[in-house]
Amino acid sequence: MTATAGHPADDGSGEDGPGEDGSPAAERLHPVLLHHIVNTLGWRQLRELQEAALVPLLAGDDAVLLAATASGKTEAAVFPMLSRMADEQWTGLSVLYVCPLKALLNNLEPRLTTYSSWLGRRVAVWHGDVAASARQAILRDRPDLLLTTPESIEAMLVSVNVDHARLFADLRAVVVDEVHAFAGDDRGWHLLAVLERLSHAIGRPVQRIGLSATVGNPPELLGWLQGAGSGRRPGRVVAPHLDSASPHSAVTASAKPVATVPTGQIELDYVGSLQNAATVIAALHRGEKRLVFCESRQEVEQLGQLLRMKGVTTFLSHASLALDERRRSEQAFSEARDCVIVSTSTLELGVDVGDLDRVIQLGAPRSVASFLQRLGRTGRRAGTTRNCLFLAPDRPSLLRAAGLLLLWGRGWVEPVVAPPEPRHIVAQQILALCLQERQVGGQVWHDWWNGLEPFTRTADVIMRYLVEQGYLQRDGDMLFIGPEAELRFGHRHFMAMTAVFTAPPEFTVLAGRTELGWIDPSLLTEQVHGPRRLLLAGRSWQVTYIDWKRRRCFVEPVDSGGKARWTGSGVAGLSFELGRAMREVVLGADPPVALTRRATDQLAELRELHLPAVHPGGTVITRLASGDVHWWTWAGFRTNATLTSTLAGLTDPVQEHNDLYLRLRRDLTPAQWRGGVVDAVDRLCLPEVDEKALTGLKFNTALPQRLALATLATRLADLPAALDVLREPSRFVIS
Template identity: 70%
Template sequence: MNGVDDLDPALLHHIVNTLGWPGLRPLQEEAVPPLLAGEDAVLLAPTAGGKTEAAAFPLLSRMAAEQWTGTSVLYVCPLKALLNNLLPRLETYTSWLGRTAALWHGDVTAGRRRKILTDRPDVLLTTPESLEAMLVSAKVDHAAFFAGLRSIVVDEVHAFAGDDRGWHLLAVLERLQRVVGRPVQRVGLSATVGNPDELLQWLQGSGAGTRPARVVAPHLSGPRPEPGTVPSGDIQLDHVGSVDNAATVIASLHRGEKRLVFCESRRLVEELGEKLRIKGVTTFLSHASLSVDERRRAEQAFAEARDCVIVSTSTLELGIDVGDLDRVIQIDAPATVASFLQRLGRTGRRAGTSRNCLFLALDEGGLLSAAGLLLQWSRGWVEPVVAPPEPRHIAAQQLLALCLQEHRVGDRLWQDEWNGLGPFGRPAAPIVRHLADEGYLDQDGGMLFIGPEAERRFGHRHFMNLTAVFTAPPEFTVLHGRNEIGRTDPELLTEKTDGPRLLLLAGRSWLVTYIDWHRKRCFVEPADGGGKAKWSSVGFDRGVSFALSRAVRDVLLGNDPPVALTKRAERCLAEARGHFLDQVHPGGTLITRSSRGPFKWWTWAGHRTNATLTASLGGVTVPAQRINDCWIRLREDVTPPAWKQTVAEAAGRLCLPEVDERAVKGLKFGEALPSRLAQATLAARLADFDGARAVLDEPVRFVSDRG
C-alpha cells in the first residue's frame, strides 16, 4: 500500500481486513499527503471513484494523530438523501478509531438534535441550510459547539458552485470561520468539471491565494487521448416519438435488468411511470415533489429488486446509492455534459461491465439536443463551473442572518464577518442602507439588528424561511388518509374541469375528494386513470448554452455523434437536416425571410447569447420577443446597410438583456433589494458577452427562404 503509510495503523488494518481492499485507488493514495498536511483541496474523480474515502481516511488519521476533540469535521452535502446514504459508511469508518459520526438536517428529530448538542460527534453530516440554522438558533451555543472545528468536506462541490447555494455556502463558511477564530481546511469532492483549478479557488473563498491548495485528479494526469478519440461507454441514440413509445421500448428491452431512467421534468417522470406500470413493469419514482417517505420507499425497494425500473429527475443524479444498476436510460437530453457524465457513471461498476446509456428522443428537438450533447461529449468537453455573478440578494440574506446570529452587529463591523469575501463586504454597503431604510434592519447606537419588516416577511417559524436560499412555488400537500404522497401545483386544483378532478402523483391517478384551502392540503382516493401532473417553475430560463447550441448546428451540418444510432434516429436526423437546410451554414450565421414569415437571424448561439444580442442590437431586433436558443426575430424593415451599421455600433457596447418583472419576483430575497439592483442581478446572469462577441465576429448572409 505505497503512499499511505502515514494513515493511522488501526485504519489501515480495517481497510485491509474489514473492507478486504488489497490497496487504495489512485485518488485515495494521492489525497493522503495534502490532506494530512492540512492543505485545501478538490478531489476529482468520476462517479463511484471513492471520493468519500479519499477525504475521510486522511482526515480521520489526522484527527487521531493530533487528538482533535469535539465536532472537528463537517461533511456538507447538497441533498439530505445523500447524507442519509453516507451516514452508515462514515459511522463505520469513525468507529474504527473510537470516534463517532451523526446527522443533522431538517428531517432529524428534535430529540436526536438535543443528544448531538450534549454529546458532540466527531464528524457531523449536514447541509448548508442546516448549518446556518445552527448559527442563528437560540438553542445552539455555536461558539462552543464549533470550537473544535478543523476541517470541512464539501461533497458534490460542483453542484453548489454553479448556483446561489454556492454563494450561500461560501458565506456561511466564512461566518463559521469567524466563530472558530482560525482558518479551517476546506476539501471539495467533485465529479469531472471543465475548470478544476478555478473550482478550488472558488471553494477557498477568502483564503484563495493565501493557503496551500491543490487539485487531486489522477485520472486527468495521464497521457491525453489522441484527437478524435471517443470516450469509452456503450452509448446509443434512438428516436421513439412519444412518451407512449418510450414506455413500450423500456418495457420490452433489458428485461430482468435494473434500469434507471432520467427525465428532465417531474411531469414527465409521472407520465412515464404511470405508462410503465400499466404495461406491467415494476416501476418506482423519485422527484422533489414526492414525500420523503414515498421517495425512501421507492429507492429502498429499487435497491433490493432486480427486474425493475426507477424513473427520476436529477434527484438521483448525485451519489445516492440505489444498488447495482445495469442500465441508464435518458429521455431526450440532460441540460449539460456534466449531468450526462454523472448519470453515465451510475453504470459499469461491476467487474466485466461497461458504462452505458440509451437515449430515447421524444421528438425532433429532443433528438437534436441529445445528438449535440453527445457530439460535445465525444470531443472531451465539459462545462466549466461558474458561480452566478453579482449575488446581491444572497448578500441581503446574509446580512439578516448575521444579525439573527449575533443579535446586534456594529454598523461598521459587519463588513469583517465574511473575511473580505467578494460581494459580502464593502460592495454590500448600498444593500445595508436599503435594508435599514425599508425596516428590514433597525439601527440604534451604532448597532444593526433585525427590524419589523424582516420579522413580518421572514419571521415565521423562527425565521426558517431565511435560511432557505431557493424559492419554491406554493404547492398543496396531497394526502391519502394520513399518508402524505407528495405535493402538487395549486393550478390543478383550481382550473376548470369537466367531471371529477384527477391528479397524477407517485405514478398513480388519484381522485380529489376534499381541498383544505386554508392549510393547503388536498385529500385523495385511488382512481383507475386519467390523472394530470403539473408543477410551476420559478425564476427565469437560462436555456441551452452557447457551446451546446453550436454543437446542434454542427449536427445539422452533417456531424454525427460517434455513438450507435438506430435506424429511426438516422431517419429523423436526416429529416431534421432537411428541415433546417436553409438555416445553417458552415461559414457564419444566416438572416432569412419566408414569404409569410418574419426576418429571423439564425445564430445557433444559445439563450443567453441571443438575449444579449437582442438587447444590444435594439435598432434592428423586435423588442419584447420570446428568446430562444436558435434564432432572433428582426424588424420587418431591416436592410443589409442598416444591419452593418447597427452591428458596428453594438460591437463596442454590448448591453445587458432586459429582465421580465415576473423573473424578479421569483428571485429569493429579491424583495430585500432596491428594484434596480434586483433587475441588475438577473440581467447580469442572463448575459453572455463572450458568446455575443463571437457571433458578431462571424460573417452574416441575407438569404430568401420562399419555401
C-alpha cells in the same frame, strides 16, 4: 485488489505509490485505520485518487478531488480526516461533511459510521428531516463528524437554541461533496459565506476539501472553494486522470479536451413520443435493473404511469414526492431485479440505489457534466460496462442529444461558474449575521466574511437600504433585526432565512393520513369537466376535499385520468456551446455513438429541414414566405437574450427568447443590418428584465429594485458569446 466500500474491486494491479519521502503513501494513515482497511474491508491497495490525496490532505492543504463516479472519493477525503483526528487528538465536532441532498447524507451515514467506529469516533446527521430529539442529542454530546447541508449550518448559527460557539469550537475541516452542484448556483455563495462566518467565529481557517466527478475548470473550482483563503492557503487539485494534479495547473474549459472520455456503450434512438418510449423501455433489457432519467417531474409521472400500465414494476423519484414515498421507492428498487426506477436529477448525485444494469435517458440532460454523472451510475460491477440509451421523444430533443453527445465525444465538460453579483445573498447574510449575534457593529459587520467579495464594504449600499426599509434597526452604532425582517422572514423562527432558493407554493396531497407529495395549485383551480383527478407517485387520484387555508388536498385512488404539472418544469435554455454543437450536427457531424436506423433517418430529415438556416462560415438570416425574418445564431438562450437587447432597433420587439434564432424586423434591409451590427459591437447591452421575474430571486425585497433587476440582467447575459456572434459574418437567405 482495490475496492470501494459497497462496490466490487477494480482490476488494479499496481503497488501503492510512494509518498514524498519515498514511502508508500498508505502507510501515513493511522495504524488502526490502515489495519481495518486491509482486514475489515479486504483492500489490497488504495485506489489511485485515494493514494494521490493522502499527502496533501494529511498536510492540511485545501483540495478539490476529481474522479469519475464510484472512484472512492468519499474515502479519499474521509480516511485522511479520520487519521488526523486520531494522530492529532482532535476532540469535539472536528469535521463537517456537507452535501447538496438530504438523501445523499442519509445514504452516507452508515458507511461513515462504520469507518469512524474503528477509531472510537462518532458520526451524526443533521438536516431538515432529522427529529428535534436527535438534534438535541447532538448538542448535548457532540459527534466527531457531522453530516449536514448549508441550510442546516445556517439554522444552527441563527437558532436561539443552539450554542454555536461551543458546537463549532473544535472545527478543523469541511468536506463538500458534489462541490460543483453548489458552485454553479446561489447555494454556493451561501455555502462560502457561511463557511467564512464559521471561520471568523472560531478564530481560525478550516481545511476545505471538495469532491467532484465532472468539471471543466478544476483550478478555478479550487479557488472558489477556498473563498477568502484563495491564494493565501496551500491548495491542490487532485485528479490523477487529468494533467491538473499540480497545484499550478492551468486546465481550463478551452477547445482541447479537459477530461478523459469514459468508455461506454452509448446509443441514440428516436422514438417519437412518450408512449413509444414506454413501449421500448418495457420491451428492452427485461430481467435487468434500469434507471430512467427524465428532465421534468411531469415526464417522470407520465412515463411511470405508462410503464405500470404495461406491467413493468416501476418506482418513481422526484423532489415533489414525500420523503417516505421516495424512500420506499429507492429501497424497493435497490432490493429488486427486474424493474425500472424513473427519476429526475434527484438520483444523479450519488444516492445509492444498488447495482444498476442500465441507464436510459429520455430526451437530453441539461449539460455534459450531468450526462457524465448519470452514465457513471452504471458499470460499477466487475465485468460490466458503462452504458446509456438515449430515447428522443421528439425532433428537438434528438438534435439536443446529438449535440450534447458530440461535445462529450470530444472530452469537453462545462466549466463551473458561480452566478455573478449575488447581491440578494449579501442582504440575506447581513440579516442572518444580525440574527446570529443579536447585534452587530455597523462599522465592523463586513469583518465576518474575512474579505470575501462581495461581502465587504462595497455592500454598504445594501446595508444602508436594509436600515432605511426597516429590515434592520440601528441603536447608536449597533445593528439588529428590524420589524420588516420579522414581518417578511420571521415565520417559524426565521426558517425562511436559512435557504437562499425559492420554492413555488404547492399543495400537500394526502391519501388518508399518508402524505404522497406536493402538486402545483393550478391543478386545483383550472376548470375541469367531471371529477378532478391528479397524477402523483405514478398513480391517478381523485380529489375528495381541498383545505385551501392549510394548502392540503385529500385524494382517493382511481384507475386513470390523472394529470401532473409543476411550475418551472421542463428543459432550461441551452448553452452557447451546446447550441453550436447542434449546428455542427445539422452541418453533418455525427456524435461518436451508436445511432439506430430511426435516429439516423430523423437526423437526415432535420438536416434537410434546417439546411437554409446553417452555414459553416457564419450565421444566417432567413426571410420566410410569411414575411418573418429569423436570425439563426445557434447561440443558446443567454446569448440570444443579450443580442435581442443589444440590437433593439433591429429585432422584433414582440418575441420570446429562443435558443437557436431571433426574430428581426420584417422591413430590415441588408444595409441596415450591417450598419447596426457594426455599431452594436461597441455597445453590448444587458437583457431587459421584467419586474415579475424578481419573484424568483429570493430576498429581492431586501434590495433596491434597481439592484435586484441588475442582478437578474447580469445573470441572464452572455456578453463574450454575444460579441463572438456579432463578429461572425452573416448572410441573408430567402426561403
